[in-house]
Amino acid sequence: MPSKFIWSCLITVVGAxxxxxxxxxPTTAQTSFYEASAADISDGPPGSLIRNAKDDVSVFxxxxxxxxxxxxxxxxxxxxxxxxxxxxxxxxxxxGWPIVAWAHPTSGLVSKCAPSMAAxxxxxxxxxxxxxxxxxxxxxxxxxxxxxxGPHPFLVGESxxxxxxxxxxxxxxxxxxxxxxxxxWGHSQGGQAVLFAGEIAGQYAPDIDLVGVAAAxxxxxxxxxxxxxxxxxxxxxxxxxxxxxxxxxxxxPIEKVVTADALKTVDSLAQDCLESIFDLPARxxxxxxLMKDFLSVSxxxxxxxxxxxxxxxxxxxxxxxxxxxxxxxxxxxxVPETVTAGYMSTLCGAGSAVTMQLLLNVGHLYTAxxxxxxxVDWLTSIDAGKTVANNCP
Numbered sequence: 001m002p003s004k005f006i007w008s009c010l011i012t013v014v015g016a017x018x019x020x021x022x023x024x025x026p027t028t029a030q031t032s033f034y035e036a037s038a039a040d041i042s043d044g045p046p047g048s049l050i051r052n053a054k055d056d057v058s059v060f061x062x063x064x065x066x067x068x069x070x071x072x073x074x075x076x077x078x079x080x081x082x083x084x085x086x087x088x089x090x091x092x093x094x095x096g097w098p099i100v101a102w103a104h105p106t107s108g109l110v111s112k113c114a115p116s117m118a119a120x121x122x123x124x125x126x127x128x129x130x131x132x133x134x135x136x137x138x139x140x141x142x143x144x145x146x147x148x149x150g151p152h153p154f155l156v157g158e159s160x161x162x163x164x165x166x167x168x169x170x171x172x173x174x175x176x177x178x179x180x181x182x183x184x185w186g187h188s189q190g191g192q193a194v195l196f197a198g199e200i201a202g203q204y205a206p207d208i209d210l211v212g213v214a215a216a217x218x219x220x221x222x223x224x225x226x227x228x229x230x231x232x233x234x235x236x237x238x239x240x241x242x243x244x245x246x247x248x249x250x251x252x253p254i255e256k257v258v259t260a261d262a263l264k265t266v267d268s269l270a271q272d273c274l275e276s277i278f279d280l281p282a283r284x285x286x287x288x289x290l291m292k293d294f295l296s297v298s299x300x301x302x303x304x305x306x307x308x309x310x311x312x313x314x315x316x317x318x319x320x321x322x323x324x325x326x327x328x329x330x331x332x333x334x335v336p337e338t339v340t341a342g343y344m345s346t347l348c349g350a351g352s353a354v355t356m357q358l359l360l361n362v363g364h365l366y367t368a369x370x371x372x373x374x375x376v377d378w379l380t381s382i383d384a385g386k387t388v389a390n391n392c393p
Contacts, residue, residue: 034114034147036068036080046072046162047169047205050080059122060129061089066116069170071144072162072204074153074249081163082147084116085171086128086138096178097137098211098383099171101164101197102126103190104140105368108273109154109241114147115140118275126187126216127372134380137175139167143193154245155189155219157313161196165205181209183379187368188335191218195315198322212382213318214325214375216368217335220343222310223301228336233287236294240266240286243300252305259296265289315343317350323388324354325378327371329362348392356391 036050044050048070055064065085073079088097102125107113115121122128125140132138141163145152153159164184172179184194198213219225226242229235240258244266247254258266269286273279300306318324324347328340337358347354357374359367381388 031117033066034068034080034082034111034149036148041070041078041080044070046070046078047166047173049170049173052085052174058089059086060132062132063087063089064122065174067167067170067174068148069166071166073144074156074159079144080148081141081144081166082114082116083139083141083163083167083170084121084125085167085174086122086125086132086140087175088132088135088137092175092178093135095180096172097135097175099137099139099168099179099182100131100379101168101171101182101184101194102128102138102140103160103164103184103186103193103197104143105188105190107146107275109152109245109270110273111146111148111150111152113273113275114142115275116142116147118273120275126368127185127376130373130376134376136379137171137179139171141167151248152245153249155192155222155242155313156245156249157192157196157315158200160189160193161198161200162204164193164197165201165208168208169205181211181383183210183212183214183382185214185375185379186218187216188364189219191215192220192313192315194218195220195318198318198324199316202319210322212323212325212379214327214378216327216371216375217329217332217340217364218315218326218343219335220315221339222314223307224339224342225335226310227299227301228339229334230299233284233291234334236290237269237283237287239300240269240290240294243306244270246306246309250305250309252309257295257297257300257303257306259293262290262294265293317346318352320351322352323378323382324352325357325375326354327357327359327367327374329359329364329367329370331361332364332367334364344392352392353388353390354392355389 050068052065052067068082071081107115143163168182186194226239243254246252
C-alpha cells in the first residue's frame with residue numbers, strides 16, 4: 001500500500017515546482033499566450049500586465065481571465081509570470097473591489113504543470129465561490145516557470161512571494177487600477193508563498209495595502225519537514241524535488257549528496273505533473289525507488305549549502321500589524337501539527353495576532369478546502385472592522 005504521505009502529499013503536495021538538473025536545457029513556454037520577449041518583459045514595472053484573455057464561460061456568475069504579467073526574478077531581473085484572475089459579478093464599487101491572492105499547492109515541477117492550463121485549475125482555488133459572492137477579486141498565480149519558460153524555483157520563498165504580490169498588481173490593473181486593499185491565502189507550498197509575500201510586502205510592494213495573511217498547512221520549517229519525511233517514499237520524493245530545484249537555482253552540488261543511480265530517478269520524477277489522482281502511480285513508484293537508493297550522506301539537513309538554503313527558505317515572523325489566519329489538520333502526515341504550532345509560537349512571540357483553526361482528523365489534502373469558509377469569515381470580519389480571534393497565549 002502507498003504510504004499516507006503519498007496519498008496526502010502527492011495529490012496536493014507540499015512544494016511547488018522543479019527545475020531541470022544542471023546541464024539540461026530549461027523548459028519553454030507552453031503556448032504563445034505564455035511567451036514573452038525580452039522587450040515585452042522589460043516594457044513595464046513589476047505587476048503590470050503583458051496580456052490577458054477573458055474566458056467565454058463565467059465562473060460562479062463572475063468572469064475569469066488568464067493573465068501574463070511582469071515580476072522580478074531572484075537576481076533582480078525582470079521575468080514573466082502567468083496566472084488567473086477572477087472578477088465578481090456586478091458593477092465595481094467606486095473604490096474598487098478588494099483583492100485576495102491565492103497561492104496554490106504543488107502542481108508539478110515543469111512548465112506544462114501550470115494550474116492556469118489545467119482542466120480543473122479553477123476548482124483548485126479554495127473558497128473561490130464565497131469570495132466572489134462577497135465581492136472580492138481573486139488572483140491565482142502559477143509561480144515563475146509554470147506556464148512560462150522554466151526553470152521553476154521550487155520552495156524558494158522569495159520567488160513565490162514576489163509572484164503573489166505582483167499578481168495583486170496585475171489584477172488591480174485589469175479592473176481599472178482601483179482596489180482598496182488585499183489579503184493573501186495559500187495552501188501548503190502556497191502557504192509558504194503567502195508567508196514570504198507578507199514578510200517582503202513592505203519593501204517589495206509598498207503600494208499594496210495588506211490587511212491579512214492566511215495559510216493552510218504551510219511549509220514553514222523546511223529542515224524539520226524534510227527530517228520528518230525522509231523515512232517515507234513520498235517524503236523522499238519531496239526532498240528530491242527540492243534538491244533538484246535548488247541545484248539549478250543556486251548551483252548547489254546535488255551530485256555530492258545523491259547517488260548516481262538515484263539522480264536518474266530524480267530526473268524522471270521532475271518531468272511529471274501532480275494535477276489529478278491519475279498522476280500518482282508514477283510518483284509512487286519513483287518514491288519506492290528512492291527508498292532503495294537515494295542519498296549518499298546520512299542526512300542532508302546539516303550539510304552546506306543545503307542547511308543554509310533550508311533556513312533561507314523557511315518562513316520567519318511577519319510584521320506585527322498584520323493579522324494571521326492559520327489552519328492545520330490534526331491528521332496531517334505531510335505538514336505535522338507540531339511544525340505549524342512551532343511557527344505559530346514564532347508569530348506570537350513577534351507580536352502577531354494569530355487565529356488558529358485546528359481541523360480534527362483532517363489530513364493535508366483537505367486543509368484549505370475545510371478551512372476556506374472560516375478564512376472567508378475571518379477576512380470579511382476584518383474588512384467590517386470587527387475584532388477577530390487571537391489564539392496567542
